[in-house]
Amino acid sequence: MSQFDVLFQPLNINKLTIRNRIVSTAHAEVYATDGGMTTDRYVKYYEEKAKGGCGLCICGGSSVVSIDSPQSWWSSVNLSTDRIIPHFQNLADAVHKHGGKIMIQISHMGRRSRWDGENWPNLMSPSGIREPVHRATCKTIEVEEIWRVIGDFVQAARRAKEGGLDGVELSAVHQHMIDQFWSPRVNKRTDEWGGTFEGRMKFGLEVAKAVREEVGPDFVVGMRITGDEFHPDGLNHDDMKQIAKYYDETGLIDYFGVVGSGCDTHNTLANVIPNMSYPPEPFLHLAAGIKEVVSVPVIHAQNIKDPNQAKRIVEAGYVDFVGMTRAHIADPHLIAKIKNDQVDQIRQCVGANYCIDRQYQGLDVLCIQNAATSREYMGLPHIIEKTEGPIRSVVVVGGGPGGMEAARVAAERGHKVTLLERNEELGGQITIAAKAPQRDQIAGITRWLVMELDRLGVEVRTGVTADAQMIRDLKPDVCVMATGGRPYMDQNPAWGAEEGLVVSSWDILNGKVEPGKNVLIYDTICEFSGLSAADYLSSKGSLVEIVTDDIKPGVGIGGTTFPTYYRSLYEKEVVMTSDFLLEKVYREGDNLVAVLENEYTGQHEERVVDQVVIENGIRPNEELYYELKEESRNKGQLDVEAMFDIKPQPILSESGDGMILWRLGDCVSQRNTHAAMYDALRLCKDL
């Protein structure tokens, strides 16, 4: 008996039985290489989800059917050639072996791409209107080309079927070719492929008909659609209900996947993969609206991360399947954990969107907090086995994400682990980051690690500032130094850090320093920290200007997250100024004067404020490391070749006296949460 039984009621899509109601929906993995062929990495990534119990994986978001829909920008899967078939067979076998099902999304992306690479195609769209997000200009597609693309869809579907996949999903979402034809915002045609409702529907319908004819009645053909484009001149929810009903009535479509929001502008794109600033399942009502009018199962993803939430959605009948895609990236074993009554052990997605923001930059999809995801092929484990070697005494100094992950992994290996943390609570910089408005959920990374450390019996000592003698007294076999860093405010002495003229973004977010009335933030990093400080201060009523010498404040933040910052900052009238260096700060009466210099003209400007906040990254806390380095067996050094190859550090199998000392995370150099946790996992998994 389980409260989650409803999630484990199998349901058929066409004749395909899906073992539970949880789906990993289509996303671009950016793992297909060699002209779009799926790799071992790709297969293992999906195999892990199937092994973990996922009911249905829809792989290959935006996999292309035609050679003039470029795949190389996102290393997406290329279905325009028969070469893909044997790759699919490997993929299908790997998933089927564990009782999962796998389909692929197929698409022609039309204008939603880039033309300046690969085959240098002219991108095509119903009416040749430019797409802003990719700055993609395009031609008006000709009727001959329309029929050719329809034929490409057919061949792609055949290849998926011959490769043993369980179905194809036609992408009519995210402003790909099919929904470019649907949307009056983009389709201005007056021929039979536009104009009327039927005209705008014709391309998608011809694709569906031709594909169905090729694959036969039993092979699953689904369609992913938007629930509302959220553009005044686009398709609204009623339009989408009409469209869904229209296609449903053809009987050609076996399921609908529904995504809230269009995504051909930066701002709408952020809706599609809601980050941590969104409420849970913000667009469920749109999917439920589509379910009202169709007769086949409806799948809906978007911010469904928790089994209770998933259960509630399915139980209430809003949709038939819940997409838990990022939830699976964070923990591909989440279903197994539900089944094993280990819900508390699920590593829950926090909506940091590290995965998708990398993808939009054409980088491989990784999880901010689970370094094993998509590195299964390298031998990085999701389930860490106990060691068969000696049980070691491990001391981890520093309870940030890197230190906590090191402690967790070492404890999973069965070692005796002590974690020392200077602050009263664990979390390191995550704790600071979570203080910002709309960023509190990032603390979920810490929450899970704290619970795991407790479950694994790690001795956690907080409020303890470790020194060399304390560590010597603990007589560790291995000491992992993860002491993080401190704000780097004295890079330019003229900022006046020593005189106390400026404060750090940390002190602002931690609440150590009262917000000023009129604040200038100088942000050289241009990632979360600066915008978070600006958002925090403006939410406390400060007048804020954020200045950077870079191209734009927040420029280092990915495409699904900077828009939610901008929405908040513009609303609170935060001024964003780029291309200015902070030259110096001086006091004038009760005020501070910040002298700015234009990067390109050398022109000076001054700002009279009452508070200057510096966000200039961090300097490593490395003093303790250097104190212990000489007496350690390995002089603090890592065998980087072994580390990069995910092999055990050779010193672990050598005999010797004294401790092994490793240093990871920001106490080496400033990187990010994922980097620190990746190092912790790859070093400690063989401890």
Added chain:
Amino acid sequence: MVIDWLPSVLIVVLLALGVIGALRRVSLWRAGQPEKVNLIAGLLAMPGRYLKDLHHVVERDKYMSRTHVATGGGFVLSMVLVLVVHVFDVNEQIVAWALLGALLIMLTGAFFVFKRRLNPPARLSKGPWMRLPKTLMIYALTFIVLTLPAAGILPEGAGGVVLTAVLSVGVVIGLGELLFGMGWGGPMKHAFAGALHLAFHRRPERFGGGRSTGLKPVNLEGDVLGVAKPSDFKWNQLLGFDACVQCGKCQAMCPAFAAGQPLNPKKLIQDMVVGLAGGTDANYAGSPYPGKEVGNAKGGPDEIITAGLVSQETLWSCTTCRACVEECPMMIEHVDAIVDMRRFLTMEKGETPNKGSEVLENIIATDNPNGYAPSSRTNWAADQNLAVMKEKQEADVLFWVSDGAFDMRSQRILRAFVKLMKHANVDVAILGDEERDSGDVARRLGDDATFQSLAKRNLATLGQYKFKKIVTTDPHAYHCLRNEYGDFDTDGALAGVEVLHHTTFLNQLVQSGALKLDAFKGGKVTYHDPCYLGRYNGEYEAPRELLRSLGIEVAEMERSGFRSRCCGGGGGAPITDIPGERRIADMRMEDASETGAELVAVGCQQCTAMLEGVVEPRPEVKDISEILVDQLVEEVH
């Protein structure tokens, strides 16, 4: 001499009184319901059953078996010879010597019984049982002296009137206990009732090494369903109650008693004796039902048992683990009696306590105890690619999934077992949604009507398909299918079908090399024998052999094998949930922890659930199939 004749007369008188008492006792048993027994064959088989089967049980306690052989054997032989020498006056010295020998043996035996009674274990009843070794010794000594003249050791008439008078008192005391007491309800009743119980036992299959554990079906057309009054028991059940020696071995093994629930199997049987003879339990001198005072129970053959003799709570505390039955040297069937009385409460009175009636309603409405939608029975197997009989019609093995299908924890066991079968290329199919609850819980809760209905419907389904074996991971379903469905299998659905527990089946696969396993690398492992696998079906070895095949040396619990302690999960006990001082599962987990094991291997989903319900820290609990699957050598793809 004037009173020379006295001892002989007394012997005859006491013998006659004993016989009268015995006949009265027989008439009390005859108040019970008719049950066909082959009287002659039973009587002929009785000595053998005594010497082999009963002695086999008694011999578990070597001290007692020896003293009993000496005392009992000595008495039977001496009694015959007493009649020969002292009543029929056969004047052969050799016979007198033989009698002396028999009496000496008995005296020795009785002496050791006496010795044990100086500091008796708590399980033994006191009262008249404390007197018994002394009166036995008086008997032996009296007749030794009485026989000395016949043996030519003393001259006839030695000792004179005084001695004769003293000896006559001895005869009265000794034979009063042995003959009069035997007939009129003294401790020696056990010899007479016990012997007849062996002869007319309701489960003659138990003798000669056999096993008979299936409950007897209720005649649903009968006037009363189940047992309301003592006279509703079968006559030979009443006889069985009278055989009780109050040794308390049942009490010592009873998990409910140990948990402080209001059940003591010995007291229950004694209450049945009170009921069949009429009266109160005022003279009961053993341990009470925990939490209940002795002296308030009264009853008679035609009085409702639960209206004053035994409380309902007592009946619902039983887990039907059969530890008492297994332990009873008199082969008494406690569980039959308890379920008989439950049947009345459930089927006639509708008084199944706590969740009982809800569970029964669920079973009736949905064919499973927790009321899940019957159509969700095969949800667990959506990704298992298991053949379904309805489509396949024929398979070597029918995998009886049981109601674990609805339970997420049990599903792990099912999946592990399926994986093992697939690796061994077993030709297997399931019934899918056609399977229904085996009826185990309904039957143990006394609802035999529902059990019979389920059994018949399951048999009708099974009868449609061809298979050689039924294998199940659920010992309760296993027991029903193997031992209880036969009573209803009029069409031979199970004819020639082997019903196996999965550990037995897996052991066959492993021993034949069909499954390749790596050595187990974890820590210490102990094994918990599920009652319905062990005591009910005698399968103690296959699970252990499987564990050995992984290189595991089982750290045995003190209570293991046929003496395994129940997990507390049988007989509907978790459903009727009678409060005690502790939980049985906690005690069982303590047994396991005492071995230092890190892992408890189990072969029953009910045991798994009960033992996993124990708060941590505690050893991990895994079904054997789960342990095996972790060590499965998989081909690399």
